[in-house]
Structure formats: C-alpha cells, structure tokens
Amino acid sequence: xxxxxxxxxxxxxxxxxxxxxxxxxxxxxxxxxxxxxxxxxxxxxxxxxxxxxxxxxxxxxxxxxxxxxxxxxxxxxxxxxxxxxxxxxxxxxxxxxxxxxxxxxxxxxxxxxxxxxxxxxxxxxxxxxxxxxxxxxxxxxxxxxxxxxxxxxxxxxxxxxxxxxxxxxxxxxxxxxxxxxxxxxxxxxxxxxxxxxxxxxxxxxxxxxxxxxxxxxxxxxxxxxxxxxxxxxxxxxxxxxxxxxxxxxxxxxxxxxxxxxxxxxxxxxxxx
Numbered sequence: 389x390x391x392x393x394x395x396x397x398x399x400x401x402x403x404x405x406x407x408x409x410x411x412x413x414x415x416x417x418x419x420x421x422x423x424x425x426x427x428x429x430x431x432x433x434x435x436x437x438x439x440x441x442x443x444x445x446x447x448x449x450x451x452x453x454x455x456x457x458x459x460x461x462x463x464x465x466x467x468x469x470x471x472x473x474x475x476x477x478x479x480x481x482x483x484x485x486x487x488x489x490x491x492x493x494x495x496x497x498x499x500x501x502x503x504x505x506x507x508x509x510x511x512x513x514x515x516x517x518x519x520x521x522x523x524x525x526x527x528x529x530x531x532x533x534x535x536x537x538x539x540x541x542x543x544x545x546x547x548x549x550x551x552x553x554x555x556x557x558x559x560x561x562x563x564x565x566x567x568x569x570x571x572x573x574x575x576x577x578x579x580x581x582x583x584x585x586x587x588x589x590x591x592x593x594x595x596x597x598x599x600x601x602x603x604x605x606x607x608x609x610x611x612x613x614x615x616x617x618x619x620x621x622x623x624x625x626x627x628x629x630x631x632x633x634x635x636x637x638x639x640x641x642x643x644x645x646x647x648x649x650x651x652x653x654x655x656x657x658x659x660x
Contacts, residue, residue: 395411421555424574425535426472430552433574436476441568444494444554445575448567465547465581470553472537473526473574479559480529482512485540486517486554486580494554495519497571507562507570520542547581 421436423429431439431446432455437450447454463469471485488494502508512524522540528534557572564570 421477422471422473422475422572422574424555424576425474426470426537427553427576427578428457430459430575431456437474437574439571440574441565442573443497443556443568443571443573444572446490446573447491447575450567457576460550461543461553461578462578463578463580466542466544467580468539469553470537470539471553471576472535473555473557474535475532475557478528478531479562481557481562482527482557483525484512484516484523484539484556484558485521485525485538486519486556487521487542487546487548487551488554489551490549491552491575493519494552497556497569498558500558500570505561506564507558507560509560509571510558518546542580549579550577550579551579552576553578576605578586619620635653 421438423433423437433440434452438446438447439449439454442448446452475485486494498510498513500507500510513520514523516523521542522538525538526536549552553576555574555576559570559572563571565572
C-alpha cells in the first residue's frame with residue numbers, strides 16, 4: 389500500500405512539472421516586439437522584429453546577430469519623413485524618434501520609474517531638439533489595428549550623409565530585457581540633402597509596400613507634453629522577463645510541451 393501511495397505521488401509530481409512547463413511556454417508568447425517598415429531597417433528583421441533589444445539599434449543582441457541590408461533612404465532637406473512601424477506583439481507604451489551622424493551620437497534611453505512592474509513610466513520630452521525628432525509618438529494601451537505611420541518634419545537646414553535614424557519603443561507593464569531594459573530599438577541609414585527623396589537603395593524597403601493600407605497617418609505635434617504612466621490595466625499580455633522567443637516559435641514550443649504532457653500522462657497513469 390505504501391509503495392502504491394509513493395508511486396501515485398511520484399506520478400503526480402511528474403505531471404505537475406509537465407503542466408508547469410506547458411504554462412511557462414504558453415506565457416512565453418506574451419512578448420512585445422515591433423518591426424520597422426519605413427524607412428528601410430538597416431538590418432534584417434524576423435517576423436516579430438528581432439534583433440531589437442540592445443541600444444541604440446539592436447546591433448549587439450547576443451542571441452540574434454545583425455545582418456546588414458545595405459539599405460539607404462534618401463530625403464531632401466526640409467522633407468516631412470514618413471516612419472511606419474508594425475507592432476507585432478502588443479504592450480502599452482509609446483515610441484520616440486531620433487537622428488544622428490552615427491550610432492554613438494544617438495541619445496541614451498531615458499530614465500524609467502518602476503510601477504506595478506520594473507517598467508512603470510518614463511519621461512517624454514515635450515519640446516524635442518536634435519538629435520531627438522519626436523517623442524511620445526503613438527501612445528497606446530491597447531493593440532493597434534495594423535501598422536502605424538507618423539509624419540515628422542526634418543529641422544530646417546538639416547542635412548547629413550548616411551546618418552542613423554533611430555526608432556525606440558518604450559514598454560510599460562513589462563519586465564527588464566537583458567540587454568535593453570524597458571526599450572526596443574530599430575535603426576535606418578538615411579541621407580538628407582542628396583539623392584532622390586524617399587529612394588530606398590539595396591535593402592528591405594519593399595517590406596513597407598502595402599503597409600499604408602492599414603496604417604493611420606499621424607502628423608506629429610510635439611507641443612503638448614505627455615508623461616506615460618503605469619498602464620498595467622491596458623496590457624494585452626504581460627512579460628515577467630526578457631523577450632527572446634517570438635510568437636511563432638513560442639506557439640511551436642507550446643504544442644511540443646502539450647504533446648510531452650500527454651505522453652507523460654499516458655505513461656504514468658495507473659494500470660488496472
């Protein structure tokens with residue numbers, strides 16, 4: 389009798405561990421990522437935008453080496469540039485956009501105040517100046533209905549040759565990424581003042597084709613100050629840690645874990 393009880397307890401422990409594995413994998417899909425569609429990203433992106441963790445451009449993500457596209461987008465001086473993002477997995481937050489001669493000259497990620505999660509709130513610059521072009525863009529607490537577009541005027545007289553345009557996402561109600569903290573980063577190589585405006589050379593600018601059908605254009609007005617707060621109640625999904633796994637990969641892992649659980653249940657079930 390005691391042996392039977394021990395065997396039953398052992399089976400229960402194994403089944404409990406397998407069930408926990410399924411729950412962990414299911415939670416792994418609760419990530420926040422975005423793809424930069426326009427201007428053309430300077431690196432290849434997977435279906436959810438990886439690599440994008442490490443500042444300033446996702447160039448040092450340990451698990452996802454950067455593969456350069458060679459894309460350069462050209463603008464005329466004084467252009468209103470179009471930036472289109474596709475937030476593949478939602479988290480409440482907002483975006484900011486900067487431009488600088490090189491990566492080292494891009495601004496550091498702003499400070500974050502913890503709330504219900506380590507990523508509670510951050511400041512938004514109400515009157516951005518170079519290298520910032522816009523801050524507090526696309527503030528949201530719910531899922532977008534498709535790719536989102538903003539139009540940003542370049543400062544008068546600004547010109548550069550193959551400089552770096554950076555798009556950063558701040559996520560509240562989120563665990564700390566390693567690297568990257570509460571932020572995701574994408575960059576594009578752009579030239580202002582030479583070449584044909586809007587021309588994409590040698591890269592993935594085609595990724596943005598057709599995105600405008602679902603994207604709501606938003607001309608950025610930076611006159612109103614906005615400070616993000618801890619928007620935990622608006623989260624579609626939470627994340628207790630980093631964001632290594634994309635949605636598609638996590639789904640496959642979930643199916644594998646479920647199959648493993650079923651196999652363990654059959655093997656460990658008491659026999660008549």
